[in-house]
Amino acid sequence: MRVRPRPDTGLPIRIAFLILGIVATLVLAGPYLAPHDPLAQNPYALLQWPSQDHWLGTDAFGRDVLSRLLAGSRVSILASLLSVAIGLLFGVVPGLASVFLNRHFEWLSLRLIDALMTLPFLVFAIAMTAMLGNGLVQAMFAVGILITPAFYRVSRAAALSVVNSDYIEAARLMGASTFFIIRRHVLSKVLPAVAVTTAAMAGACLSIVASLTFLGIGVVPPEPTWGGLLATDLTTLYERPFGPFAPGLLIVATVWALNALADGLRDRITQPQEAQA
Amino acid sequence: MNSPATVVNFEPRGGRRELAAPHSPPALLTVEGLTIADRQGRKLVRDVGFDVPLGGTIGIVGESGSGKSLTCRAVLGLLPAGLEVASGSIRYRNTDLLGLGERGWRKLRGVELSAVFQDPASYLNPSIPVGRQLTEALRSTLGLDKRAASERAFHLLRSVGLADAETVYRQYPFELSGGMAQRVLIAIAVSAGPQLLIADEATTALDATVQAEVLDLLDRLRRAQGLTLILVSHDLAVVSQVCDHVIVMRDGAIVEAGPAARVLGRPDHAYTRSLIDNHHRYGVEASGNPEERVAPLPGITPAPTPAPVPLLQIRNLRAAYGNRAVLDGIDLHVERGEILGVIGETGSGKTTILRSILGLVTPETGSINLEDQDLTLLRGKELRAFRRSAKVQYVFQDPLRSLDPDLPLGVSIGEGLDLTGRILPWQRDTRVIEALQAVGLDPALAGRLPRDLSGGQRQRAVLARALVLNPALLLMDEPVSALDSVNRIHVLQLMRQLAEERGIAQIFISHDLGSIAGVADRVAVLHQGQIVETGKAAAVLACPTHPYTRRLLESMPRLQDGHAAAPHLATFGIQEK
Secondary structure, three states: OOOOOOOOOOOHHHHHHHHHHHHHHHHHHHHHHOOOOOOOOOOOOOOOOOOOOOOOEOOOOOOOOHHHHHHHHHHHHHHHHHHHHHHHHHHHHHHHHHHHHOOHHHHHHHHHHHHOOOOOOOOHHHHHHHHHHHHHHHHHHHHHHHHHHHHHHHHHHHHHHHHHHHHHHHHOOOOOHHHHHHHHHHHHHHHHHHHHHHHHHHHHHHHHHHHHHHHHOOOOOOOOOOHHHHHHHHHHHOOOOOOOHHHHHHHHHHHHHHHHHHHHHHHHHHHHHHOOO | OOOOOOEEEEEOOOOOEEOOOOOOOEEEEEEEEEEEEEEOOOOEEEEEHHHHHHEOEEHHHHHOOOOHHHHHHHHHHOOOOOOOEEEEEEEOOOOHHHHHHHHHHHHHEEOOEEEOOOOHHHOOOOOOHHHHHHHHHHHHHHOHHHHHHHHHHHHHHOOOOOHHHHHHHHHHHHHHHHHHHHHHHHHHHHHOOEEEEEEEOOOOOOOHHHHHHHHHHHHHHHHOOOOOOEEEEEOOOHHHHHHHHEEEEEOOOOEEEEEHHHHHHHHOOOOHHHHHHHHHOOOOHHOOOOHHHHOOOOOOOOOOOOOOOOOEEEEEEEEOOOOEEEEEEEEEEEEEEEEEEEOOOOOHHHHHHHHHHHHOOOOEEEEEEEOOHHHHOOOOHHHHHHHHHEEEEEEOOOOOOOOOOOOOHHHHHHHHHHHHHOOOOHHHHHHHHHHHHHHHOHHHHHHHOHHHHHHHHHHHHHHHHHHOOOOOOEEEEOOOOOOOHHHHHHHHHHHHHHHHHHOOOEEEEEEOHHHHHHHHHEEEEEEEEEEEEEEEEEHHHHHHOOHHHHHHHHHOOOOOOOOOOOOHHHHHHHOOO
């Protein structure tokens, strides 16, 4: 009997951490690293190609592209983190409550989640911004609500797998409250699965932020974002054919890093269980 | 084989060699110098060798972890991942099993060599009716067409004693009892007419009466089909009933081997002797003489009997699931410091009694009084307050499942203390350490996770979790049924000690008469939700009045070692076969 060799997950995870480290630096220090004012227009230097002064050239208004990219990191990343935070809050708490609270809540929350799963992301987000006003917070709130089913399902499944275990009954027989049981016995089973979902959803949200800002939803010009840069670069593709490359690469690399992290986390979590079997 | 010219019937490595009669049948299976090691090079089975003659029955006994199951798995080519045969050879007829590829195994396994394991339900697909699984097995091993296979399936089901074969054929595995499922597995195992059948703890999980029936079935099949049988068990009595040769294993090596009558009647090795002594001490046959029932534990003098104030009084208890009454008219009482054994088969309602006391089942009628409090009336906050008072503690049947796999032992054991009230961390730690010491565990284990412990250690840990709260009454649900005989005895001694030294009353439910007889003061026999007999343990087991109790006693596997057991058997009025 041979055990199938596991693919080495070490390298992708290390690269993912490197990328996320760079992105985190951009978020924290991006605006200060920018060589130029990201909003300053220069009518004498429109649509320039890369030069020593402007490493990534300038856009149709003569603004420094590198500075706009650095300054736009913060909004893009924070917006997707906001969605994930909303998804976590409105997904995990009801997910656990559906197992431990009562039948009525379970039925109601399941139906609600089913309904949410039928809504398409972009259309819902566009409708929300139309209703609540065009702002990134409104749009990301909508996205956050739409990713709650993933968190709800994952935490509910993990809690269901332990709710009938003997050790939880043992705790109940010693007079433990539901809150005590969740804190002591359930969270440790739920958190690993939730961590994986969080990483995967952060990646998904980032591409949604990029899509929304690409469409011009959620941000008001001239505020720079990754998706917005991609859109303006596309309009000047003829003059600067390499233009979409830099924002596109940033988006792809960050989303990939988050997905790689999720994969790695999942492998790390399932590994010890396989070794036991 | 050292000397191929002599016909060696039985040859344990490093042990004595017994020459069989010159015309004895040739060996069907020869294991020589078998050593099994894991990746770190730790040897789990060391230099094991034996011959299995054609048509013979070999019993392998030993504690859990003695390597008996691994040896059998090696014979079947089914070693768990990470383990390898480091040296030695296994020959079946003229085939070297260790050099066999996947294709070669397919021709042998299930066809010539077959096996039955402990937990029958897990070897059946829960979503496919039994009949179809059996027919599929027959079609793949024997190459029968659909009709012939299903006819043969009916025949097989009947031949393993399932009279109502038509019903069983259509049933799903979960609709079968444990004994029926094991019969189906045996039917599948013998379907291709194998030469060698390995039964690895095949009857361990079954009730005493069912166990006797299944052993009888194996014996019958062996005679009818000329099967060669290897029976692996931690239960000496099971092996002694069926086998003509016995191998005793310990720590991965054979300590003694030979004809059953000789090994069990005149054991050479001290370890075998201790196994047999233990069996007598805690087996039912030893209780024929009431004075000898419980061997006095070293250093413990029996406490003087306190004035009988019932700690727990159950009156006219009736409980039902839906329309089916599970318990009816139960009257029981437990004194302080007394151990009450409740004997009954699966489904007799034993566990429901405990669950009623714990408030997990709401009885239809009746009362359960602990001191002066009626437990059946407690609801919501009162129930939780009562539970936090920790007067009654429950010890689950499966210690591994009743411990949180992610929490160190110390945290699990201290959980009840966290719940009962404000306690400083260092006070809690001292009490956890005291509890660990009280059950004979090293306090250093407090930092370990449950999976790092052995089965016996886990059972003690679960006991420690109950004891740390100083309960007045312990409810024990089959606390020793998952343990091998050595650990079983340690836990039983511990229970006795708790009753005598700390005055903790215990209700001990089990389907195993042997362990109840060894430890209980009084017994109650439960049959189909009613108590059919109750009284002093020694009296009930020595002269049972109810026919059901008698049947239970008769179906107990007994150690067949000739002279030693005979007088006790006579006391019971049981004829030796």
